[in-house]
Amino acid sequence: MAPAARCLPALVGSVRAGFPSPAEDLGAQAIDLTQVLITHPQATFLLRARGTSMVEAGIFDNDILVVNRALQPRHRHIVVGVGECEFTVKTFTRPPAGIRLQAANPAFADIVPVPGQSLEIWGVVTAAIRQFVA
């Protein structure tokens, strides 16, 4: 037998008599959450939210934040900013509103850089994931 003749296509699923599984013909992939949540895998990191300053933006204590560093932060994006020695998650605003990191909870003050100080943004928060039952 010629070597080429031995190459049979791989079969998906087992062969059985009776009603064939309708799923085998479609060749469909199961839905994968990461496809939607992570568009730039190399630049995406997961962070844990701690605190209540962003509750009105829908971010609660213990949420998992999907943070994409490949995106350029735009006005009103929720971002992770670099505080003095910690990360902080806030809404980013730029002129004319003024460059600041805004809390989404009236109980918290905004972070406004003092003149001469730059505001460092670590990444853009593209999603918050909250799990009710593990």
Next chain:
Amino acid sequence: MYALIDGNNFYVSCERVFRPDLNGRPVVVLSNNDGCAISRSNEAKALGIRMGAPWYQIRPMAQSHGLVALSANFALYGDMSDRMMSLLAAWGPRQEVYSIDECFVDLTGMPGELTQHGHHLREQLLQWLGIPCGIGIGPTKTLAKLANVIAKTAELQPGRYPAHLAQVCHLGALSQEALRDILAATEVGDVWGVGRRLSAQLGSCGIHSALDLAQLDPAAVRRRWSVVLERTVRELQGVASIELEESGSGKRQIAVTRSFGQPVTALSDLEEAVTVFASRAAEKLRRQHGAAAQVLTYIRTSPFRQAAQYSHSSVVPLQRPSADTAAIVRAALAGLRAVYRPGFSYAKAGVLLLDLQASSVQQAEFGFDADVPVHPQGGRLGKVLDRLNRRYGQDTVFLASAGLGGARRVWSMKQEHRSPRYTTCWKELPVAHA
């Protein structure tokens, strides 16, 4: 054209991505067991801390100069490396991952201006990953590697080289004259493959600069020194003589070795350690679809202690090349029992898988022992082990001879200053204050 890209002070840079407060401060990352400095920030280098400096020697600088020391966090560095390498792989048709923080990329056929590309790529790595890197480009691997050294030196020591070569240096884009000047200003010891010994030998023959070496006659170099140095000379002359080794070919050796947190004397403790090392090595082997034919196991006492010294290894061949955890652990334990002598305080053990081959190649013996199961890929058990451990975290399922002590095992590593495994462990995600 080839590019050599490497992350600057890679381990420290990985730590700084998640600890921005470490920017501008002297930082070192310590080897296994907090032994010595294996990565240094520029600030730490400026303090005169040398590569490999023992921690106990530099420890006082924590007080006096605010030196921060961190235990090596290879889970983090490995993940950041994967991200970096996969971005860089897209730059050219072929890539050779040379180490955890550097790779060669073959740029053959890539359109556009390569220096400019290099700068873009560097910016992208900095923004996406937070890792600063140096890029060297040249017509051969040796010249790309040299260009990388020049890119770094031009950045850190302004004045040594023309400023436009900092961060991204493309030697292939220079005029013949400019290239000569650069090579003349570069010590021969900076050339890839020229170690300290060889550069001293060359120096005594009046060969001091990279240019001196490049101007030698390759045939004469082969007669006087070696084929290896001849290849280096040809490469410096722009003749590609060292092939790119693509990552697909796999590593030729897999090693899992550790120093123990404290001296170990009992055979049973060593058996646990060796089981863990051999299991991990088998897992690595399966990941690259390889099979090993030989398993080397070694144990040794600490050369830094005033006690009886012992160091011995043994190689146990496998009946058939295999990636089966059980077979590899069995061989490693047999090797251990062969070399173990009671009465010594062991400080280190290691398992090396040798004589690696692709698992698709199978050579079975004729007839004699048809009852020995053939599991070149570790069989179904290996696959299940790997899947469980990948999904639920390392050491979810393991062979019982690894012991059940977890991190409390006598031989477990000392890692007093390890940062969280930010990117590989759900329980250790970085925190963003809301």
